[in-house]
Amino acid sequence: MILAIDQGTTGTTCLVVDEGLSVVRRGYAALPQHFPQPGWVEHDPEEIWQSVLSAAAQAGLDDVDTVAITNQRETTVLWDAADGLPVAPAIVWQDRRTSERCRGLDMELVRSRTGLVPDPYFSATKLEWLLREHGRDGLLFGTVDSWLVWKLTGGAVHATDVTNASRTMLVDLATLDWDEELLALFGVERSLLPRIVRSDEPLGAGELLGRRVEIRGVAGDQQAALYGQGCHRSGEGKATYGTGSFVLVHTGDDAAPPPHGLLKTAAADGYALEGAVLVSGAAVQWLRDGLGLLADAAESEALARSVDSSGGVVFVPALTGLGSPWWDADARGLVAGITRGTTRAHLVRAALEAIAHQVADVVEALPAPPAVLRADGGGTGNGFLMQLQADLLGIPVEVAAERETTALGAAALAAGRGARVPVGATFEPRMAGDEVETMREAWHTALSRSRT
Numbered sequence: 001m002i003l004a005i006d007q008g009t010t011g012t013t014c015l016v017v018d019e020g021l022s023v024v025r026r027g028y029a030a031l032p033q034h035f036p037q038p039g040w041v042e043h044d045p046e047e048i049w050q051s052v053l054s055a056a057a058q059a060g061l062d063d064v065d066t067v068a069i070t071n072q073r074e075t076t077v078l079w080d081a082a083d084g085l086p087v088a089p090a091i092v093w094q095d096r097r098t099s100e101r102c103r104g105l106d107m108e109l110v111r112s113r114t115g116l117v118p119d120p121y122f123s124a125t126k127l128e129w130l131l132r133e134h135g136r137d138g139l140l141f142g143t144v145d146s147w148l149v150w151k152l153t154g155g156a157v158h159a160t161d162v163t164n165a166s167r168t169m170l171v172d173l174a175t176l177d178w179d180e181e182l183l184a185l186f187g188v189e190r191s192l193l194p195r196i197v198r199s200d201e202p203l204g205a206g207e208l209l210g211r212r213v214e215i216r217g218v219a220g221d222q223q224a225a226l227y228g229q230g231c232h233r234s235g236e237g238k239a240t241y242g243t244g245s246f247v248l249v250h251t252g253d254d255a256a257p258p259p260h261g262l263l264k265t266a267a268a269d270g271y272a273l274e275g276a277v278l279v280s281g282a283a284v285q286w287l288r289d290g291l292g293l294l295a296d297a298a299e300s301e302a303l304a305r306s307v308d309s310s311g312g313v314v315f316v317p318a319l320t321g322l323g324s325p326w327w328d329a330d331a332r333g334l335v336a337g338i339t340r341g342t343t344r345a346h347l348v349r350a351a352l353e354a355i356a357h358q359v360a361d362v363v364e365a366l367p368a369p370p371a372v373l374r375a376d377g378g379g380t381g382n383g384f385l386m387q388l389q390a391d392l393l394g395i396p397v398e399v400a401a402e403r404e405t406t407a408l409g410a411a412a413l414a415a416g417r418g419a420r421v422p423v424g425a426t427f428e429p430r431m432a433g434d435e436v437e438t439m440r441e442a443w444h445t446a447l448s449r450s451r452t
Contacts, residue, residue, distance in 0.1 A: 027058025068217030115264030217414030228409025230420025241379025261325025275362025
């Protein structure tokens with residue numbers, strides 16, 4: 001049996017998966033985020049590890065012999081090699097503290113070398129900041145996958161896979177190796193860095209809750225979802241709806257720099273174009289936790305359906321800036337069109353509409369949109385959102401029967417199989433074209449007002 005660990009921004013899911021890639025058992029543990037200053041988002045690396053232990057204990061390990069890992073990408077951990085203790089909180093991918101530094105970077109160098117853009121989203125400036133504030137001899141850097149592999153192996157293995165490495169802004173995308181010029185630019189010594197391995201490469205033996213396991217199958221969450229959705233050929237694409245939303249389209253072995261507004265990244269079996277929406281499900285979480293408009297995120301669909309429209313309300317959830325295709329780190333959230341008649345239902349509906357609009361912006365930026373968008377993640381349980389997504393895109397949206405496609409993708413890598421998660425539901429576009437155009441115009445008007 002395979003234990004697939006999906007370590008995400010708000011919690012860790014563990015699935016026990018059999019040889020046929022069917023889910024046998026599962027466990028989940030929430031993970032707190034910390035916000036010490038405006039724009040700062042942190043995790044405690046030890047809390048990350050404890051969430052893995054808790055979720056794994058819930059799932060049960062009696063018949064598990066292999067562990068696969070998928071993880072939130074870009075989140076940056078720095079720890080002491082001697083005692084294995086973190087030297088500072090992990091800086092989460094959503095964190096914007098290095099915005100000013102990114103504004104001074106050479107856009108063309110970063111884009112041509114790494115396939116990325118100079119943005120605080122990626123690991124390089126986070127690591128630079130940590131080294132400036134906490135640097136000393138004997139430290140190790142890693143994204144969350146590296147941290148978990150280190151913990152599982154008791155410090156014997158310091159490694160990362162190509163998909164996670166390609167998100168650091170320190171890797172030459174053509175060679176998939178650390179780039180000396182970029183390391184010098186950000187003041188990073190090679191001795192800090194993990195070894196880069198294939199996503200399906202065995203990483204040796206480890207121990208989890210007292211059980212000996214083999215570690216194999218490591219990929220960043222979005223590339224794992226791409227693999228789990230069976231997108232292995234050029235032009236096949238998926239969208240994952242979680243804290244953020246991420247659209248990836250496979251490009252085969254084409255590592256050329258991406259078109260404007262998009263990213264190029266390593267896939268588990270080639271390369272992919274990517275559009276990264278930084279805030280989607282997090283907008284609903286903010287309505288729940290920040291404003292108290294929801295008791296539970298699951299309420300959002302019923303509330304959205306309780307009104308015929310958003311009543312002219314447009315919500316631009318630039319709570320941590322804007323990602324693809326705009327890449328505006330200084331953009332700020334905006335709610336437009338409020339009247340005396342605006343209710344919480346209108347605001348919730350506008351939040352769900354914003355998720356679909358942002359994904360539509362990414363798909364419109366692709367050189368050629370996919371014929372079908374394969375969808376996964378927690379947000380796909382919202383039928384209102386999925387139908388609206390199909391309407392705005394004008395193409396079918398196929399929702400995976402198992403929402404935890406990221407974990408199943410990692411399990412498929414561990415098993416050496418490229419099986420696709422079955423389709424659970426298909427949403428066909430049905431909204432009139434003029435209605436779609438009106439919604440898109442209102443969205444882009446509000447979007448322009450949120451940008452710097």
